[in-house]
Amino acid sequence: EGFRFGAIDAAVIYMLPQILKDYMGDFPQIELFAQVAPSRYLVEDLLMNRSEFAIISLPLAHPKIETLSLVTDEMPLVVGADHALAQRARVRPEELAAEAMILFHEDSVSRKIVDERLAETGVSPRVVMEMRSPEAMRKLVEAGVGVSFLPRMTVAESLELGLLSDVEVAGVRFSREIGVAWRRGRYFGPAIRHLLDAIFRRYDRFDEWVDDRSGVPV
Template identity: 30%
Template sequence: MDLSQIEAFVQVAQQLSFSRAAQALQLTQPSVTARIQSLERELGEELFERGGRGVRLTDAGEAFLPHALKILQVVKEGRDAVEEVRSLGLGHLRLGSALTISTYVLPKILHAFRRRFPGINVSVRTGRSEQVLGMVLSDEVQAGLVRSLQHPEVETVPLYEDEIVLAVPRDHSFAQRGEARLEEVATQPLILFDRGSSYFGLIHSYFRQAGMVPHVAMELDSLEATKRMVEEGLGIAMVPRVTIERELELGVLVEVPIVDAAPLSRTIALIYRRNRRRPRPVLAFLEVLGEIYRFQPASA
């Protein structure tokens, strides 16, 4: 039994087609067929039923498939380990990140990471948290920074609480008073951003649980645009505090506490594949995150 047979078997099992498997492997169809037949002879069982309606796995094929997938995964991890040695520990961190995190949080993290591990190259892909989870599960990235998500195939490492605060223009009556009540906030023109994001639903739920319906004056698909609209006095907004730190320093926006409502936040976490050998760049990234957010990374 050799790796080429296993690769051919897995491709046919996933494609349910010898011709499509041959295309994926960049082989001729007779070559794929020969590899499958050789594997079947070695195992003493047919792995596929071939008929007029196409190809399907036999019971023996169904039983063999998870083991074949494990073999390919172990080989991939072995190759990755050798590549790390070949690169003299420089390595490459492939990271996924939710959009807001990548814009307002990740730059500071990567600044610390680059200072500590200057030889590790970094590439970042962005998307919504659910999209980043998909990238991790498909091995497009090695780890992801997302709002805390639970999935049986990933480890979740909580990092910090993403505090959602009320931001108003500096000349707003709430800013002059230094506080507001939720009922008052609900009557003000509220600017919401990114209907498809978790923030949108979180803010609506915040008011709904209090038995209130906010006065939504504007919806935007950009957080930066939302902040500019608030600066111009077109409304108020509830935004992650980390996204308005610069505006607070400049004095163009004011954070106003809502005195009669519980604080609103969500957990931001690092996710990576469970039960997998963690590449050295991921271990290095965890080490830096542990220093920033004061936790002890689990051993490899």
């Protein structure tokens, strides 16, 4: 017995390890397979019934998909420790136009958020690299190749170690939601429900996950 689910890389690295360890210890007979990919591909898997659920970047609006947010992850502007902006607490949006930007690939939810917030300020970023891996982006920013907007869960350790600095962009907030997505109306067997219950409990969303009328997970 087993099942397949999907998750963006940040969820696998920073959100799920202890949950999965506990689950596999409690249910050693269940075989798990996790597909790690960008959100758009995970949604395709849901629509094609290749995955039971997925942990993705939100928002997502699709008539066949239901979602429930787990966390809000800030996406600060981060620069290398030796970058000129590293000593600044705040920059004006227009100052970013001259910076070499390392951004998520243009088809990602996180990139859309960054593009929309910058567009609101009238800034057109000078993009020098587009990538899908936040870990690779973090390493490049640490090396001084460019600056980026990266999820705080991805850069927290580097900030603590002084390898990166985060700089506020005046008047603009960059953040994304990470949550669970599943195909609308899908029935979950006990093995899948146990894992979903554990995820929602860990992030204090179990009450929202439980149907108010029946008292059982939807």
